[in-house]
Amino acid sequence: MTIDLRSDTVTKPTEAMLERMRTAELGDDSRDGDPTVMALEALAAERTGKEAGLFVASGTMGNLVALLAHADRGGEVLCDTGIHMLRSEMGGIASIAGLFFRTLPARRGAVDLDALADALHSRLTPSRLATGLVWMETSHNDAGGAVLPLEHMKAVRALADDHGAPVHVDGARLFNAACALGVEAKAIADHADSLMFCISKGLSAPIGSLLVGSRDFITRARAFRRMVGGAMRQAGIIAAAGIVALEEMTGRLAEDHRMAKRLARGLAAIDGSLTDPALAETNIVRIDVAASERDADQWTRALAARGVLAGAWTSRQIRCVTHRHTGPAEIEKAIAAFAETWRDFNTAPSR
Structure with a gap:
């Protein structure tokens, strides 16, 4: 053996997932909508306390779509040096989204707040880029699964709000982070304008991630999902497993x-x-x-x-x-x- x-991406779907996939109600996700996909998106929004959700093929796609939907080309993304987006997402931040990144010193994924305060910039000037987005990751892959304290996330969000910068959280293992903190997932999502989480890691669904945020943000994100080739058809076949993941696997x-x-x-x-x-x-x-x-x-x-x-x-x-x-x-x-x-x-x- x-x-x-x-x-945890090697996990196989459960029998309950396979059965739900076999019986899923289907539609055309990029036309009238797939009812099972819409049910998963609504469940993801409810679990994170956000207005709307968007089903995407992968966490990398979810993060890329968030970049596109949040920030204008030429803006600056503030983050720590070890985030998954920089380590493993093939440079989409620059080559596709047209954004720059400024890395900040961090301890186990938690950026230095003084450095963040110094780096935030509300508007474009002849010598400085405007901050387009502030980025956090929890649990933090490169930091060995470290979880950001909620007080730290609250402080990051407050600094970003002071400068009118949105906050995105890469929560690929969001429910692991929530479990470690002993809180509901929405307690983490409260400190972000948008958040991505995967259902294909420890939650054992075979494919997919969810991007959540405001209705206006998700409307924009849905358009960018199409632009990067993420519009799907009878995606309820895979979304059905995601519903089981959220209903049965987080605990x-x-x-x-x-x-x-x-x-x-x-x-x-x-x-x-x-x-x-x-x-x-x-x-x-x-x-x-x-x-x-x-x-x-x-x-x-x-x-x-x-x-x-x-x-x-x-x-x-x-x-x-x-x-x-x-x-x-x-x-x-x-x-x-x-x-x-x-x-x-x-x-x-x-x-």
């Missing part, structure tokens, strides 16, 4: 968090340099293999040979993500594979 810890995410903590503690017991369990806030565990004098690629190959798939995040760091297919038995097997690899790499000469 192979244990796949590369991402079980705490189990994924417990498994991540269990994994982190097991790895720390092998050697304290590998990870700090206190930093495993959600379902992501970052593992530093530098002390082994082997790089992350060597580690992932050795782990794969032992039946455990993990992802190289940097040359010296590995990322593991827990999900509903990784229970206690799988976590124990993963810890054993790490222990065996650690012993091998610390007794054999490096090459």
Whole structure:
């Protein structure tokens, strides 16, 4: 049996999702509307306390459409250096949206508020771009699943409001963040004008993300979704799984968090340099293999040979993500594979 810890995107749809997909009421989403898609969009808006929602093919598409709908070309997006949009979304912010970005110092995804205050600029001048958008991410992928405190998000929103700048939250794992904070998702969404979340990660739907915001914003976003090729037809087939995801899957995410903590503690017991369990806030565990004098690629190959798939995040760091297919038995097997690899790499000469 192979244990796949590369991402929670490897989750398979549940039987309830497959049954709902088989019986979904369908229409043409880009013409008169698909009733199942509209039901999912309404549910997403309700869960986040927003006026309207838009079903998109992926989180990357949702973030891109948000950029297009919020900001005029040539505007500046303020964000931290590690956001997914800059790391993994293929430069759409510049090449498609025509926006610039200014990165700010941050600690575990939370930008320095003084730096944000200095960077905000209400209008275009001969020497400064106007701020088009302020960007936050929670849970924060590059920061190992860290969750932004609500007080921090509130402070960011207040600074942005003072300068008339909208706020977007990349909440790909929004419900993981809400679970970690012990709040409803709308408590996070309250601090954003728009928010994107994925249903195809820990929530186990096969495809899709939701973009939520005001009705006017979603009307604009719907037009930009068409521009980037995201208008769909009988999309209720996939939206049906998203409805089940929101109705049935958000409540079980705490189990994924417990498994991540269990994994982190097991790895720390092998050697304290590998990870700090206190930093495993959600379902992501970052593992530093530098002390082994082997790089992350060597580690992932050795782990794969032992039946455990993990992802190289940097040359010296590995990322593991827990999900509903990784229970206690799988976590124990993963810890054993790490222990065996650690012993091998610390007794054999490096090459």
